[in-house]
Amino acid sequence: MSVHAHVFKGLEGVYVIDSAICLIDTEKGALYYAGYDVRELVEKSSFEEVAFLLLHQRLPTKSELEEFTSRLRASLNLESKHIETLRKHADNKDTLTMLAMLMVLEGGGKKGGDPGDLEAAINAIAKMGSFFSTIIRIRSGGDYVPPRKDLSFAENILYMMNGGEYRREYVEILDDLLILHAEHGVPASTFASLVTASTLSDLYSSIAAGILTLKGPLHGGASEASYAQALRIGSAERVPQWVESMLAEKKKIMGFGHRVYKIYDPRATVVKELIAKHAATMDSEAKKLYEITQALEDYGQKVLAPRGIYPNIDLWTPILYRMIGVPPDSFTAFFAVSRIAGWAAHILEYWRDNKLIRPLHLYVGEQPRKYLPLELREGS
Numbered sequence: 229m230s231v232h233a234h235v236f237k238g239l240e241g242v243y244v245i246d247s248a249i250c251l252i253d254t255e256k257g258a259l260y261y262a263g264y265d266v267r268e269l270v271e272k273s274s275f276e277e278v279a280f281l282l283l284h285q286r287l288p289t290k291s292e293l294e295e296f297t298s299r300l301r302a303s304l305n306l307e308s309k310h311i312e313t314l315r316k317h318a319d320n321k322d323t324l325t326m327l328a329m330l331m332v333l334e335g336g337g338k339k340g341g342d343p344g345d346l347e348a349a350i351n352a353i354a355k356m357g358s359f360f361s362t363i364i365r366i367r368s369g370g371d372y373v374p375p376r377k378d379l380s381f382a383e384n385i386l387y388m389m390n391g392g393e394y395r396r397e398y399v400e401i402l403d404d405l406l407i408l409h410a411e412h413g414v415p416a417s418t419f420a421s422l423v424t425a426s427t428l429s430d431l432y433s434s435i436a437a438g439i440l441t442l443k444g445p446l447h448g449g450a451s452e453a454s455y456a457q458a459l460r461i462g463s464a465e466r467v468p469q470w471v472e473s474m475l476a477e478k479k480k481i482m483g484f485g486h487r488v489y490k491i492y493d494p495r496a497t498v499v500k501e502l503i504a505k506h507a508a509t510m511d512s513e514a515k516k517l518y519e520i521t522q523a524l525e526d527y528g529q530k531v532l533a534p535r536g537i538y539p540n541i542d543l544w545t546p547i548l549y550r551m552i553g554v555p556p557d558s559f560t561a562f563f564a565v566s567r568i569a570g571w572a573a574h575i576l577e578y579w580r581d582n583k584l585i586r587p588l589h590l591y592v593g594e595q596p597r598k599y600l601p602l603e604l605r606e607g608s
């Protein structure tokens with residue numbers, strides 16, 4: 229009998245895996261991928277190299293990186309079956325659900341459980357990028373543009389999304405965002421992927437579970453919610469009154485708070501630095517968004533930081549997403565294009581020593597109860 233059982237609501241404070249993929253230093257406010265500081269990776273590395281690092285938990289040699297990059301690039305190509313499906317569903321505005329569906333179809337009945345299935349991981353990472361770019365391209369009335377052999381992953385995402393054109397200065401922003409979002413331990417989406425993978429479902433379906441879990445506004449969907457919030461606020465001057473009314477109604481401010489950081493999210497610092505670096509390319513929409521976001525950060529911190537609630541990465545990312553041309557209803561989908569590297573790495577790592585994830589629940593209902601025939605029940 230489980231009289232001494234304790235329920236950890238939301239699994240708060242519970243370690244569910246051991247993993248060599250990422251370390252979050254919640255005291256200093258730092259994030260490491262397989263031992264490398266994400267700030268250094270943003271500065272010196274590329275998404276291709278970081279994806280290799282996460283999957284192998286070590287940096288590649290020059291020839292390994294070349295081979296990995298060319299496999300990733302080759303898998304960016306879409307076949308006519310993909311393009312037909314994308315065209316058929318492009319008017320469905322729920323980009324993440326579309327990506328999840330496309331991922332499951334891509335799996336095509338493959339088996340799960342192989343920790344060495346790098347081919348599936350590489351194909352899934354690349355396909356997520358080309359599905360995302362092509363959905364945006366088709367929705368804007370264009371046709372599928374195949375990737376180019378001479379372009380990096382980030383360049384190809386922009387190139388395919390914009391029908392063969394892109395601004396060079398946006399490549400760095402996109403690549404840095406891809407690196408920054410690639411991994412973060414076991415948030416809800418990664419945990420959902422692992423729950424699915426632990427049943428020995430296939431890698432693509434496990435990733436689809438992650439995509440659908442990312443969608444919610446308490447997790448990856450916060451970037452879209454935070455953008456909508458800035459539009460609703462409308463101007464920097466309105467921020468204090470707006471924050472006070474939200475808090476009075478016990479509503480949450482999007483882009484604030486985090487389950488593991490009770491300090492400023494270190495990823496938000498990197499995003500702010502990127503915005504400052506590229507400030508010259510901001511249009512009037514991005515500038516207005518910036519003013520509102522800065523006012524929200526200042527006032528929100530004043531009232532929420534004493535409770536350990538600080539700005540998180542999703543307060544600031546909408547500005548960069550708008551700058552590089554990601555439509556607001558696809559912000560979270562962009563997050564998935566990056567986080568798939570972390571999901572795939574965790575799934576393969578988990579399969580090295582798989583154990584079905586099957587927690588317990590504490591029954592709090594009545595029992596035992598006597599079954600009454602329908603005609604004898606009250607109100608019959």
Ligand code: ACO
Binds near residue numbers: 445479480481483540
């Ligand atoms: N605004 C106002 N109050 C907040 C906020 C917020 N953003 N976040 C937490 N709180 C308050 C809650 O109202 C609650 O107050 P109470 O104790 O008086 O009831 C208390 O802080 C604890 O909140 P929980 O939601 O239980 O704490 P948790 O650790 O689960 O919160 C979460 C983490 C879900 C991210 C929360 O901070 C939140 O909802 N933030 C807004 C959504 C958001 O920005 N999510 C993105 C996270 S980053 C990412 O996933 C990429």
